[in-house]
Structure formats: structure tokens, C-alpha cells
Amino acid sequence: MGHFYFSAPGGRPFSASGCKRIILKFKEEQSGSKPGSAQLFSVIANLIRFLAVALISNNTTALRIAFSPIYRYELPPKHRFPMDKYTLLPEQLLYEGTITAANFFSPRSLPEADILKTHTAAYWHKLKTNTLSAKEARAIGFPMRPALIARGRVIAQGTLDCARIALNGGGVALNIAGGTHHSFADRGEGFCVFNDIAIAANVLLDTGEVGKVVVIDLDVHQGNGTAHIFADEPRVFTLSFHGARNYPNRKPPSDLDVGFPDGTTDAHYLQTLYDTLPDLLDRERPDLVFYLSGVDILASDKLGRLAVSLAGCRERDRFVFQTCFDRNLPVAVSMGGGYAERLATIIEAHANTYRMADKVYG
Numbered sequence: 001m002g003h004f005y006f007s008a009p010g011g012r013p014f015s016a017s018g019c020k021r022i023i024l025k026f027k028e029e030q031s032g033s034k035p036g037s038a039q040l041f042s043v044i045a046n047l048i049r050f051l052a053v054a055l056i057s058n059n060t061t062a063l064r065i066a067f068s069p070i071y072r073y074e075l076p077p078k079h080r081f082p083m084d085k086y087t088l089l090p091e092q093l094l095y096e097g098t099i100t101a102a103n104f105f106s107p108r109s110l111p112e113a114d115i116l117k118t119h120t121a122a123y124w125h126k127l128k129t130n131t132l133s134a135k136e137a138r139a140i141g142f143p144m145r146p147a148l149i150a151r152g153r154v155i156a157q158g159t160l161d162c163a164r165i166a167l168n169g170g171g172v173a174l175n176i177a178g179g180t181h182h183s184f185a186d187r188g189e190g191f192c193v194f195n196d197i198a199i200a201a202n203v204l205l206d207t208g209e210v211g212k213v214v215v216i217d218l219d220v221h222q223g224n225g226t227a228h229i230f231a232d233e234p235r236v237f238t239l240s241f242h243g244a245r246n247y248p249n250r251k252p253p254s255d256l257d258v259g260f261p262d263g264t265t266d267a268h269y270l271q272t273l274y275d276t277l278p279d280l281l282d283r284e285r286p287d288l289v290f291y292l293s294g295v296d297i298l299a300s301d302k303l304g305r306l307a308v309s310l311a312g313c314r315e316r317d318r319f320v321f322q323t324c325f326d327r328n329l330p331v332a333v334s335m336g337g338g339y340a341e342r343l344a345t346i347i348e349a350h351a352n353t354y355r356m357a358d359k360v361y362g
């Protein structure tokens with residue numbers, strides 16, 4: 001394997017078995033009353049250093065991963081969104097050796113013209129001038145600052161870049177954020193400002209780089225924004241697996257909605273996936289798949305209502321990748337939600353998506 005940026009004491013790279021120890025380390029850090037600024041600085045400095053290494057490296061590796069330190073947006077203490085996952089996940093993947101620094105690339109900011117292919121001029125104007133009403137901002141759920149908009153533009157460009165990498169021979173590429181499927185053309189909600197997958201799909205359809213895409217949205221919350229944006233777009237097939245009784249209350253129809261009852265466990269969830277996905281892809285024959293790999297289907301998720309195990313969630317990811325791989329379908333992955341009680345569980349579940357991508361495509 002390639003070099004390891006992070007090494008275990010004694011200079012040996014962390015092995016897969018070491019990963020549990022790192023996760024525990026995250027847990028301990030989380031349990032402190034508030035993270036020290038020195039610790040935060042160290043995390044950010046490390047991330048900037050490995051991005052620099054990635055930029056100058058000629059090492060070609062199977063997995064290409066979009067990431068920028070801007071992905072982590074500063075939230076007030078006690079905010080329920082686990083923002084630290086955006087820096088802890090890449091650190092975990094590096095520590096355990098699933099990836100090296102060479103796997104990362106840093107997206108630029110999405111051009112305004114590409115935002116306007118999906119979002120209305122009025123909504124974009126309000127975002128740009130920080131003039132959303134208090135009610136509109138409350139629906140999004142994050143404090144509105146220019147940095148949030150700058151972050152969203154980089155994340156959306158990351159999803160577009162991943163799609164292009166996957167299309168142009170990469171097979172798969174993954175964004176360490178995104179999956180903001182509650183964003184509509186004219187408004188945001190549920191921690192979603194821009195709809196990254198809709199933006200990427202619209203740009204690629206517009207340029208003719210793709211003629212047909214399928215969105216596989218397996219986040220536990222229904223993809224209301226994406227479904228609404230593409231309601232009259234036959235070139236985009238939207239599939240949403242979600243908790244039937246979960247947010248959002250109003251669920252604009254996707255091309256295929258599968259609503260699961262509360263407490264759904266691995267066997268029912270996975271069998272439904274096995275029964276649905278291969279036929280759907282054979283029928284739709286897309287040029288590209290967007291996979292929204294939210295891990296809020298876990299039993300331990302605070303917002304999820306389903307009861308899928310960590311192993312079940314990992315098998316879900318493996319099956320999606322294998323099904324696409326078998327059909328030679330490029331896949332761009334956006335991360336989506338995850339709100340388990342323990343941050344370590346969230347990181348472990350998201351890391352499994354990367355481990356399975358590496359297993360299938362590596």
C-alpha cells in the first residue's frame with residue numbers, strides 16, 4: 001500500500017484492528033465540555049497538511065474523495081448536528097489505512113451559473129445577501145453566515161467533481177459531505193442549503209455529459225427536495241428508501257418511494273433493497289448513479305426510527321456498490337445524515353461506506 005500520513009506510536013501504520021482505538025479516542029475527546037482551540041487547530045492543521053500532500057502527489061489510487069476543511073462549519077455549543085464528523089471521518093480513514101492522503105482532492109467553489117441551473121434566482125439572492133427571513137433560516141437549522149454559503153458551494157462542486165471522476169473512468173468517487181436532499185429550488189430546510197445532487201445532475205444533463213441518471217437515496221429521511229426538483233424531469237429517476245413516519249411530513253413523490261415502518265430491522269430492509277435495486281438499474285439503464293449514503297437508518301440513531309444494525313448498514317453499502325460495479329455504472333457518493341447517540345458510531349458507519357467502496361472498486 002502507499003504511505004501512511006498518520007502512524008501509530010513506533011512508526012507502524014494503524015491496522016484495521018487499530019481503528020476501534022481511534023474511535024474510542026474520538027469519544028473521549030467528545031465527552032469533554034468543549035473542544036480546546038489548540039486541539040481544533042491541530043486537527044485543521046493536519047487536514048491542511050494532508051491536502052497539500054494530496055495536491056503534489058502523483059500517486060493514483062482507486063478511491064477519489066472530495067474534502068476541504070471548509071466542510072466543518074462552526075456551530076454553537078450543544079447544537080444537535082454532529083459537525084465534527086466532517087473532520088473526524090477523513091482522519092479515521094487515514095488512521096486505519098483505508099486511504100492515504102493521495103486519495104483526497106479539494107473542490108473549488110461552485111460557479112453562480114451552476115447554482116442557478118437548480119435554484120431560483122430569488123433564493124440565491126437571499127443566500128448571497130444573507131437576507132433569508134428568520135423563518136426561512138430556522139427551517140434550515142444552521143446559523144446563517146457567509147461561511148455557510150461558501151461551504152455549501154464547495155460541497156456542491158465536490159459532488160459534481162465526484163460525478164465527473166466516476167464518469168471518466170474512476171468508477172466511484174465520494175464526497176465527505178453533501179446529500180443535502182431537503183433543499184428545494186427555492187428554499188432550504190433540514191440542515192440543507194443547496195441540493196448538491198440536483199445541482200450536479202442538472203449541470204451534467206445540461207452539458208450532455210449524461211443523458212440519464214438515477215438517484216439512490218438511502219438516507220432515512222425522504223428526499224423531498226430532490227423529488228420535487230425532478231418531478232417533471234424524465235432524465236432523472238429518484239429512488240428514496242426512508243422511514244414512513246419520519247420527517248418530512250409532506251413527501252413529494254419520488255419516482256419510487258419505499259417507506260419503512262418504525263423499527264425495521266436488517267432482514268426486511270436488506271431484502272427490499274435486494275428486490276428493488278438490480279431490476280431498477282436494469283430497467284432505467286442510467287449513465288450515472290448518485291448514491292446518498294446516510295447512516296441514520298441505524299437503530300442507535302436519535303432521529304431515525306428504524307433499527308438497522310451497523311453490519312446491516314455496511315451490507316447495504318456493499319450491495320449498492322457491487323450492484324453498480326457489476327453493471328459498469330459510475331457512482332458518485334454524497335454522505336447524508338447520521339445522528340447516532342455516540343459520535344464514534346456515526347464515524348464507524350460512514351467509514352464503512354468508504355471501506356465497502358474500497359473493497360468493491362479497490
Ligand SMILES: [Zn+2]
Pocket residue numbers: 219220221294296336337338
Ligand atoms: Zn437523514
